[in-house]
Amino acid sequence: MAAYADLPVVEQAILTLAALVLVTSFALLAQSRVIATIHVFAWQGLLLAATTALVALDTGRSHLLISAALALGLKAMFIPWLLVRQARALGILREFDAVIRPGITLLAGGALVIFCYSVVLPVKQIAESITRDAMAVSLALVMIAMLMLVTRRKAITQVVAFMSLENGLFFAALTATHGMPMVVELGIAFDVLVAAVIFGIFFFHIRDSIETLDVEQLNRLSEIDE
Amino acid sequence: MADQLNPIAWLVAMLQTALFVAIAPLFAGWVKRMKCYLQNRRPPPLLQPYRDIRRLFAKHVVLAHTASPIFRITPYIVCGTAALAASVIPFVVVSIPMAAMADAIVLVGLFALGRFFLALAGLDIGTSFGGMGSSREMTVAALAEPAMLIVVFTLAMLASSTNLSTIVAATLHQELALRPSLLFALLALVLVGIAETGRIPVDNPATHLELTMIHEAMILEYSGRHLALMELAAQIKLTIYAVLTANLFFPWGIGESWSPGVLGTGALAIAVKLALLGALLALGESVVAKMRLFKVATFLAVAFTLALVGMLSFIMLETR
Numbered sequence: 001m002a003a004y005a006d007l008p009v010v011e012q013a014i015l016t017l018a019a020l021v022l023v024t025s026f027a028l029l030a031q032s033r034v035i036a037t038i039h040v041f042a043w044q045g046l047l048l049a050a051t052t053a054l055v056a057l058d059t060g061r062s063h064l065l066i067s068a069a070l071a072l073g074l075k076a077m078f079i080p081w082l083l084v085r086q087a088r089a090l091g092i093l094r095e096f097d098a099v100i101r102p103g104i105t106l107l108a109g110g111a112l113v114i115f116c117y118s119v120v121l122p123v124k125q126i127a128e129s130i131t132r133d134a135m136a137v138s139l140a141l142v143m144i145a146m147l148m149l150v151t152r153r154k155a156i157t158q159v160v161a162f163m164s165l166e167n168g169l170f171f172a173a174l175t176a177t178h179g180m181p182m183v184v185e186l187g188i189a190f191d192v193l194v195a196a197v198i199f200g201i202f203f204f205h206i207r208d209s210i211e212t213l214d215v216e217q218l219n220r221l222s223e224i225d226e
Numbered sequence: 227m228a229d230q231l232n233p234i235a236w237l238v239a240m241l242q243t244a245l246f247v248a249i250a251p252l253f254a255g256w257v258k259r260m261k262c263y264l265q266n267r268r269p270p271p272l273l274q275p276y277r278d279i280r281r282l283f284a285k286h287v288v289l290a291h292t293a294s295p296i297f298r299i300t301p302y303i304v305c306g307t308a309a310l311a312a313s314v315i316p317f318v319v320v321s322i323p324m325a326a327m328a329d330a331i332v333l334v335g336l337f338a339l340g341r342f343f344l345a346l347a348g349l350d351i352g353t354s355f356g357g358m359g360s361s362r363e364m365t366v367a368a369l370a371e372p373a374m375l376i377v378v379f380t381l382a383m384l385a386s387s388t389n390l391s392t393i394v395a396a397t398l399h400q401e402l403a404l405r406p407s408l409l410f411a412l413l414a415l416v417l418v419g420i421a422e423t424g425r426i427p428v429d430n431p432a433t434h435l436e437l438t439m440i441h442e443a444m445i446l447e448y449s450g451r452h453l454a455l456m457e458l459a460a461q462i463k464l465t466i467y468a469v470l471t472a473n474l475f476f477p478w479g480i481g482e483s484w485s486p487g488v489l490g491t492g493a494l495a496i497a498v499k500l501a502l503l504g505a506l507l508a509l510g511e512s513v514v515a516k517m518r519l520f521k522v523a524t525f526l527a528v529a530f531t532l533a534l535v536g537m538l539s540f541i542m543l544e545t546r
Contacts, residue, residue: 019410
């Protein structure tokens with residue numbers, strides 16, 4: 001097996017970008033400001049797009065360039081822009097969504113990464129793609145996004161977590177099999193786009209019915225409490 | 227290793243340690259000077275820290291009547307461990323005989339020993355400030371030390387050794403590669419260094435504001451030569467972290483043999499690196515605001531996570 005330093009620079013750059021994507025995932029986990037969470041999500045999309053483009057260049061699969069362009073346009077620009085607009089309309093752009101015990105949540109994230117690595121290890125042995133080392137990272141992205149979903153209270157940060165989960169799936173497809181078939185990829189991209197719009201409508205509905213975006217309020221029945 | 231029996235190696239190592247301790251106040255003064263320039267203030271002379279230390283040595287020691295022997299021996303222990311820690315770090319030349327006896331984990335242990343006595347001395351007099359400072363210092367240390375150790379482990383895995391000389395030599399000789407693990411380890415080490423040496427945004431070395439001070443609260447009761455030793459120890463610690471950052475991650479230029487020319491180049495290289503790092507530290511301290519004490523835990527959790535991601539990305543991405 002070749003040592004890490006002998007890999008071509010492009011492959012080293014792909015793995016470094018994968019590690020950076022993992023860091024943005026941790027940043028999402030710990031970030032409590034709504035606006036900063038959306039910004040970090042945009043950065044994650046940008047890094048994903050860059051990774052995809054590099055994989056496309058390295059393997060010569062030109063359809064991945066389309067995926068990269070889609071990721072750049074949707075995940076790094078359009079969806080963050082839409083979320084910021086909705087947050088501004090709801091007046092919660094500068095608000096905080098308190099993370100429950102940030103230190104322990106971060107540690108749990110670290111533990112999840114180790115778990116994902118041990119799960120992926122046998123698959124890594126037989127995989128042939130150049131990005132097989134980053135498979136654990138992509139699984140960790142999914143798990144950390146799930147952790148973020150359960151540690152957040154505000155609907156808007158939960159949506160960011162959900163979108164970041166989708167980023168993880170996209171990344172998993174990229175690292176395991178160099179991307180999905182183009183039809184599937186386009187389908188998912190538009191699904192995500194529609195989801196973002198529908199979530200936006202739901203924000204307003206939730207706010208209208210319980211006057212807050214704090215989903216903890218949905219856990220109890222108001223008639224019984226009163 | 228023939229280095230252990232080579233008297234020239236020991237001589238160079240001792241001279242190197244003496245040089246390290248001697249330039250520590252200069253580095254602290256340099257950081258202060260750069261900060262003054264950035265904030266449009268008139269800087270003190272570059273040699274001011276030396277004058278302060280000389281002045282403090284000439285003064286009488288005033289001891290509280292409640293002070294126990296621990297209070298009196300602490301300055302010597304703190305300064306001694308700092309100087310000892312300085313002696314195991316490759317500074318001008320890579321292979322030093324001390325590094326074979328005390329590796330990177332012992333280095334963390336030496337810091338812990340000094341800190342333990344510092345916290346005891348803060349509690350010793352019985353003033354509320356001292357106790358508060360000790361409590362805060364131990365809180366910061368309990369969070370910073372694991373992060374520091376993980377950085378050490380990452381580097382140790384890379385070089386297959388915890389010996390600092392071997393690590394620096396390995397980084398120096400390896401092929402240039404884009405390594406995510408080193409990137410995150412560097413960031414984590416910088417954050418830990420900022421927290422451990424009490425710089426902005428964790429602690430402000432320039433004020434005695436009771437609500438926020440950590441290090442200054444513990445040494446509030448010290449005077450005369452004790453205070454001089456404490457200040458020297460803090461300056462050595464700052465320089466240690468700067469030299470660690472410079473030589474572990476950017477080792478280029480460090481001397482690899484004992485000839486005077488190579489040693490001269492090594493000294494010049496580390497001087498340039500320290501000057502740059504000092505300027506960067508001053509810039510960082512000028513643009514970042516001091517954070518609330520309760521945010522420090524999150525700051526160090528970020529450092530720990532970065533260190534952990536660094537180690538994990540070494541295992542996951544760079545081992546094949």
